[in-house]
Amino acid sequence: MPMMFDHGQPSYADVNKDILSTMLVTGRGYWILLGCTMSMAGIFFFMPWIYQLFVGVGAAGMNRNAVWGTYLSNFIFWIGLSHSGTLLSAVLHLTNSPWRKAIYRSAEAMTLFSLMTAALFVMVHVGRVWFVHWSFPIPNQMGLWPNFRSPLMFDVMAITTYLTASSIFIYMGSVPDFAAVRDASSGIRRRLYTIFSFGWRGTAREWHTLGWAYTFFAIFVVPLAVSVHSIVSWDFALSIVPGLHHTIFAPYFVCGAIYSGTAGIVTVMYCLRKFLHFEKYIGQVHLDSLGKLLITLSLIWTYINILELFSTWYGATSFEVEALKFRLFGFYAPMYWEMILFCAFVPLLMLSRKIRLSWNKMLVISILINIGMITERFIIVATSQPRKFLPDAFGFYFPSWVEISITFGSFAIFATLFLIFIKWVPAISLYEVKETLKPLRRDS
Amino acid sequence: MAVMGTFAYEEDFLNAAENLTSSGFDDIALLSPLPLEDAQRALGLGKSPVRRFSLAGAIIGALSGFAMAAGTALVFILPTGGRALITLPPFMIITYEMTILFGVIFTLLGFHFVSGLPAWRDKPYLPSANVDRFIVVVEGADSEQAAKAVTIIKEAGAEEVRHVEDSQ
Numbered sequence: 001m002p003m004m005f006d007h008g009q010p011s012y013a014d015v016n017k018d019i020l021s022t023m024l025v026t027g028r029g030y031w032i033l034l035g036c037t038m039s040m041a042g043i044f045f046f047m048p049w050i051y052q053l054f055v056g057v058g059a060a061g062m063n064r065n066a067v068w069g070t071y072l073s074n075f076i077f078w079i080g081l082s083h084s085g086t087l088l089s090a091v092l093h094l095t096n097s098p099w100r101k102a103i104y105r106s107a108e109a110m111t112l113f114s115l116m117t118a119a120l121f122v123m124v125h126v127g128r129v130w131f132v133h134w135s136f137p138i139p140n141q142m143g144l145w146p147n148f149r150s151p152l153m154f155d156v157m158a159i160t161t162y163l164t165a166s167s168i169f170i171y172m173g174s175v176p177d178f179a180a181v182r183d184a185s186s187g188i189r190r191r192l193y194t195i196f197s198f199g200w201r202g203t204a205r206e207w208h209t210l211g212w213a214y215t216f217f218a219i220f221v222v223p224l225a226v227s228v229h230s231i232v233s234w235d236f237a238l239s240i241v242p243g244l245h246h247t248i249f250a251p252y253f254v255c256g257a258i259y260s261g262t263a264g265i266v267t268v269m270y271c272l273r274k275f276l277h278f279e280k281y282i283g284q285v286h287l288d289s290l291g292k293l294l295i296t297l298s299l300i301w302t303y304i305n306i307l308e309l310f311s312t313w314y315g316a317t318s319f320e321v322e323a324l325k326f327r328l329f330g331f332y333a334p335m336y337w338e339m340i341l342f343c344a345f346v347p348l349l350m351l352s353r354k355i356r357l358s359w360n361k362m363l364v365i366s367i368l369i370n371i372g373m374i375t376e377r378f379i380i381v382a383t384s385q386p387r388k389f390l391p392d393a394f395g396f397y398f399p400s401w402v403e404i405s406i407t408f409g410s411f412a413i414f415a416t417l418f419l420i421f422i423k424w425v426p427a428i429s430l431y432e433v434k435e436t437l438k439p440l441r442r443d444s
Numbered sequence: 445m446a447v448m449g450t451f452a453y454e455e456d457f458l459n460a461a462e463n464l465t466s467s468g469f470d471d472i473a474l475l476s477p478l479p480l481e482d483a484q485r486a487l488g489l490g491k492s493p494v495r496r497f498s499l500a501g502a503i504i505g506a507l508s509g510f511a512m513a514a515g516t517a518l519v520f521i522l523p524t525g526g527r528a529l530i531t532l533p534p535f536m537i538i539t540y541e542m543t544i545l546f547g548v549i550f551t552l553l554g555f556h557f558v559s560g561l562p563a564w565r566d567k568p569y570l571p572s573a574n575v576d577r578f579i580v581v582v583e584g585a586d587s588e589q590a591a592k593a594v595t596i597i598k599e600a601g602a603e604e605v606r607h608v609e610d611s612q
Contacts (some may be wrong), residue, residue, distance in 0.1 A: 011576065012477055012478075012575060012576035013575055016575045093568075109553065114575045123507060137512060137516070140486065143521055144520065145516045145519070146511070146535060147516075147520075147522060148513040148516055148535060148537075148538050149517075149522075149524070149531060149534040150516065150534075153538075154534070154537045154538070157537075157538055157541040157542070157545075158537075158541050159573065160545070161541045161542075161544055161545040163550075164545060164548065164549070165548045167546070168546075168548055168549075168552050171557065172552070175561075176574070179574050180477075180574045180575070182570075183574050183575075197560060198556075198561040198562040198563065199562050199563030199564075199567075200561065200568045201473070201563070201565075201567060201573065202475045202476055202477060202573050202574055203475055203485075204473070204474040204476070204480065204483040204484045204487050204489065204557050205473075205484075205487070205489065205560075206561065207476070207478075207479035207480070207483075207484065207493055208479075208489045208492060209486045209494060209558045209559040210556055210559065211479055211481070211492075212491075212492035212494040212495065213492075213494050213551050213554060213555035216494065216495065216498040216547070216551045217548060217551060219498075220498075220544045220547045220548050220551070221548075222483075223544070224544045225542075227537075227540060227544075231537065258466045271546065278592070293576075332573035360586060382557070415583055425504075430477075431477060431478045431479070434477055434478040435478050435479070439453075439454040439455075440453060440454070440455075440576075441451070441455060442453050442455065442456065442601070
């Protein structure tokens with residue numbers, strides 16, 4: 001097992017003390033930051049949404065040609081960002097990778113909160129949100145059930161399953177740590193964590209059962225995560241709209257999702273390390289491994305993009321070529337080339353080990369990758385629907401201030417959820433970090 | 445009566461567990477702050493029944509997923525271009541998702557069923573078992589067995605041995 005710690009090996013008691021203190025001790029800075037993110041979520045997300053509920057979805061920039069807009073591109077972005085957390089955690093658990101142990105809890109939380117944010121965008125997009133339950137197979141006043149042949153229903157089933165499985169996955173992995181919080185706290189917090197931890201004692205039988213169950217969760221979650229973004233891609237690819245009707249879309253979306261999610265993990269790890277002082281636990285081995293993963297994903301992503309261009313050129317269908325020309329040289333061309341720069345070229349800097357091991361440089365690269373990825377999703381939506389087949393059906397889409405504000409506010413919602421999370425769940429798994437330590441021996 | 449021995453070193457704890465099981469004690473709980481395969485092996489824990497729950501959940505999910513999609517298509521008939529009402533490609537996606545959903549939920553139920561959690565009764569426990577101590581609990585012992593257990597635990601290097609009440 002490789003050495004995981006840059007600053008020497010902590011003891012088991014140090015692990016409990018260091019990690020639990022981030023939950024049990026709260027400074028003024030935390031409350032100020034939480035107040036800021038909550039206010040921003042209210043002002044930039046919920047207030048424009050309420051405005052849109054009153055005036056109708058006409059408040060958004062969507063129109064007759066472009067019936068899908070920023071809400072759905074943001075939906076894809078947030079679903080994509082959710083992918084690396086649980087998926088990476090599950091894959092690394094099944095392959096027994098030790099560097100996973102310090103980062104997976106926060107990565108899984110990222111999955112959960114990204115999914116919640118993504119689900120909010122569906123509600124914003126549908127307009128009359130009070131009818132959203134019609135998309136679920138539950139009895140309603142219309143006496144109707146959903147049409148399961150529609151890709152949108154695949155989405156409902158996939159995302160519901162993913163949200164359920166991810167919640168169970170992160171909760172079950174946290175049960176032993178909830179017991180540690182219970183033992184370290186008092187009063188109402190102790191009572192709450194007694195319930196959360198189910199009376200966990202850490203017996204060999206409990207560990208054995210948890211190990212088996214957790215492995216099965218991981219086995220279920222890996223194909224689930226792949227299916228979720230494949231299904232999201234079919235929302236687009238199963239239409240016949242030029243620029244969307246591509247067989248490569250499922251692997252393209254899955255690759256892009258893991259790519260942006262991994263970049264998101266780097267950003268979150270930077271923040272945890274910096275603000276919760278986890279330097280001892282999140283070290284260069286994690287950064288190096290994530291950097292190598294990002295380079296690999298970047299190359300796959302670039303390859304798929306080249307393939308998409310090639311297949312359109314080789315197919316030479318006039319409406320596909322027109323959609324491609326609009327994408328490469330039209331109004332949104334600067335955004336397309338920005339995406340190529342940030343997602344195909346900038347990550348190549350990580351080929352240098354020096355850059356890979358620099359936290360600040362990796363933070364910048366990870367943010368640029370995610371700017372590129374949110375642009376990618378916007379371009380997919382904004383350059384395809386306004387270029388449908390005949391010129392008389394051509395149109396234009398530009399997001400309104402409501403859509404731009406709600407997009408900005410979604411980041412505040414994510415940050416708020418994450419800030420609440422770090423005070424309720426140990427951001428690093430106590431017992432899995434202990435597994436990476438050399439056991440204390442009588443003769444040592 | 446139960447005997448509880450606290451160890452600072454993992455190797456001593458595992459020695460105590462092995463000596464107790466080889467001496468015929470079968471009602472033993474081994475508490476540790478992290479999962480230890482050797483401790484599980486000492487108690488003879490092999491393949492967990494949780495896997496049967498996972499399999500059952502996956503099968504039930506697959507069947508109910510397909511039944512839901514196909515049943516809806518038959519009850520609310522929506523002819524599309526002369527195609528079959530029960531169409532496999534889209535319905536297999538619903539089946540796939542429901543297989544995983546039920547598999548996960550049944551695995552969760554399996555965890556609770558097999559591990560005996562939530563625990564409704566107080567059981568011998570020390571909070572240090574969640575920090576840095578390894579604890580052996582021998583339950584259901586009469587006074588003679590308890591004395592024997594104390595000897596084994598002390599010989600293995602326990603830093604503290606105490607008598608506690610059994611599970612209440």
